[in-house]
Amino acid sequence: MRALRIVASGFVFNLKMVGTSSFFLLTAIVQPVIFATIAFYMYRSGDRAGTLLYAALGAGMMGVWSTTLFGSGGLIQWQRWQGTLELGVGAPPSMTLVYLPFSLANATTGMYALAATLVWGRIVFGVPLHFVHPWLFALALPATVISLGLMGLVLASTFILYRYANALANLLEYPVWIASGLVFSTSLLPGWTRPISWALPPYWGVLALRHAALGGGVWMPLGLVVALGLVSIAIASYAFRWFEHLARARATLSLT
Amino acid sequence: MRTWLRIFVVGGAISFRALFSWIRPSVYVPTLLLGPTTQVLFFAYLGRTAHLESDDWFVVGNAVQSASLAALFGMGFAIDGERWSHTLSAVLATPANRAALFLGRAVPVLLNAAVTSATGFLGGVLLLGFRPPWSAVPALALLVLIASFACTGLGMLTGAVGLRTRDVPIIANLTMAVLLIFCGVNVPLDKLPGWMHSTAEALPLTHAIDAARRVADGASLGSVGTQVGVEIALGTAYLVAGFALLRWFELEGRRHGTLDRA
Numbered sequence: 291m292r293a294l295r296i297v298a299s300g301f302v303f304n305l306k307m308v309g310t311s312s313f314f315l316l317t318a319i320v321q322p323v324i325f326a327t328i329a330f331y332m333y334r335s336g337d338r339a340g341t342l343l344y345a346a347l348g349a350g351m352m353g354v355w356s357t358t359l360f361g362s363g364g365l366i367q368w369q370r371w372q373g374t375l376e377l378g379v380g381a382p383p384s385m386t387l388v389y390l391p392f393s394l395a396n397a398t399t400g401m402y403a404l405a406a407t408l409v410w411g412r413i414v415f416g417v418p419l420h421f422v423h424p425w426l427f428a429l430a431l432p433a434t435v436i437s438l439g440l441m442g443l444v445l446a447s448t449f450i451l452y453r454y455a456n457a458l459a460n461l462l463e464y465p466v467w468i469a470s471g472l473v474f475s476t477s478l479l480p481g482w483t484r485p486i487s488w489a490l491p492p493y494w495g496v497l498a499l500r501h502a503a504l505g506g507g508v509w510m511p512l513g514l515v516v517a518l519g520l521v522s523i524a525i526a527s528y529a530f531r532w533f534e535h536l537a538r539a540r541a542t543l544s545l546t
Numbered sequence: 547m548r549t550w551l552r553i554f555v556v557g558g559a560i561s562f563r564a565l566f567s568w569i570r571p572s573v574y575v576p577t578l579l580l581g582p583t584t585q586v587l588f589f590a591y592l593g594r595t596a597h598l599e600s601d602d603w604f605v606v607g608n609a610v611q612s613a614s615l616a617a618l619f620g621m622g623f624a625i626d627g628e629r630w631s632h633t634l635s636a637v638l639a640t641p642a643n644r645a646a647l648f649l650g651r652a653v654p655v656l657l658n659a660a661v662t663s664a665t666g667f668l669g670g671v672l673l674l675g676f677r678p679p680w681s682a683v684p685a686l687a688l689l690v691l692i693a694s695f696a697c698t699g700l701g702m703l704t705g706a707v708g709l710r711t712r713d714v715p716i717i718a719n720l721t722m723a724v725l726l727i728f729c730g731v732n733v734p735l736d737k738l739p740g741w742m743h744s745t746a747e748a749l750p751l752t753h754a755i756d757a758a759r760r761v762a763d764g765a766s767l768g769s770v771g772t773q774v775g776v777e778i779a780l781g782t783a784y785l786v787a788g789f790a791l792l793r794w795f796e797l798e799g800r801r802h803g804t805l806d807r808a
Contacts, residue, residue, distance in 0.1 A: 331733040452572075461577065
């Protein structure tokens with residue numbers, strides 16, 4: 291019960307905080323709309339206009355990943371700048387529990403991205419919003435967002451030791467878009483990248499959303515996105531404990 | 547003249563070292579050296595799926611566009627960074643020539659933007675089999691420098707606006723997005739609506755990218771002289787506008803006592 295209260299209050303608090311951040315709003319709303327616009331024009335120019343909903347879903351997921359990534363990259367760093375990292379680490383609950391709601395709130399903000407690209411695509415490009423399995427889509431969306439949030443928690447835990455996590459976040463944006471096949475099929479990529487794609491929640495998440503919207507089996511990718519979320523939280527719990535110990539031992543916790 | 551040159555060269559170099567926030571290898575390498583390659587790859591694969599243009603077309607467009615990342619953020623850091631380090635008032639209180647002061651800061655940014663763009667080309671060579679004729683390489687290098695100059699000019703303008711609005715990263719990100727959509731980086735200009743096409747004509751990069759694509763296809767530098775001339779003219783216009791805006795905001799900031807307000 292106490293854990294639920296920590297998650298709920300942390301979630302609401304951080305949602306309010308990122309909701310007032312112009313950088314987050316840019317990442318969650320403006321940037322996905324821009325990438326969606328480019329993708330729409332590219333598909334239209336290449337006479338692949340029938341794939342516009344495919345592009346809209348992919349561009350929206352790009353936004354979900356970006357907000358998760360930058361949120362996770364900044365999570366520890368912002369705590370350092372605000373001088374609250376030591377308070378969070380020193381609090382009786384585990385670090386995982388303290389920072390889980392932050393990561394979930396960041397990923398939830400990413401849902402704006404999907405909504406923004408779908409609305410933009412409908413109004414400006416006339417993308418038809420007919421979902422084959424609307425209820426499964428409604429189920430797949432929160433499952434994907436939560437799974438990405440948990441993956442973000444793994445990234446945040448590793449960033450405790452890395453003072454320039456934001457730079458790593460910059461580097462990971464495009465590669466995960468590519469490896470997850472958000473706006474194109476991963477069959478274009480070299481065969482050795484396939485296991486990397488399979489290990490990424492966004493890969494299964496976009497597959498679940500795409501199949502729910504355009505037709506295809508939803509349960510298998512949905513099950514895998516949930517499973518990867520559970521694996522992520524297990525890794526994050528271990529990593530938080532281990533990296534926290536290292537940061538304390540090396541006295542680098544609050545270094546900016 | 548000697549003082550002018552000293553402020554221009556030494557001041558510019560010191561300011562770049564002090565204020566360019568990404569200068570550490572741990573930030574510089576992932577953001578500026580590897581980032582452009584990942585962008586090139588992403589759009590080349592998207593282009594393949596959309597059945598639109600060749601990989602080379604995307605390599606050139608995105609590699610040249612990468613210059614804007616370093617130029618817009620670099621000029622933002624060079625101008626707005628003074629406020630964050632509480633040295634803006636001290637810098638503007640000096641009798642130093644403002645042209646030497648700000649243009650000197652632009653040179654390292656310009657060179658860094660060219661390096662960033664070059665890594666995008668290198669990524670295309672290594673990962674997508676981009677092979678321009680060897681004879682085209684010097685002309686491509688010159689075009690990258692010209693594109694970097696034009697982006698630095700635009701960076702001076704957005705940096706000046708950032709001095710007033712106090713949100714340089716947002717302005718730099720939005721400007722980069724405009725360049726990515728409008729300048730024919732990933733969508734051929736004739737496929738964009740007329741108003742976007744017309745806007746693109748007045749933006750940096752449009753003409754440099756067009757020229758670079760022609761040169762990579764084997765055209766001579768002389769045959770793209772018009773595009774080169776227009777790109778230089780646009781870069782100069784943005785640089786002058788940015789400098790004028792900086793001077794105006796400086797005077798306004800002094801008058802209202804708002805220079806250091808973060």
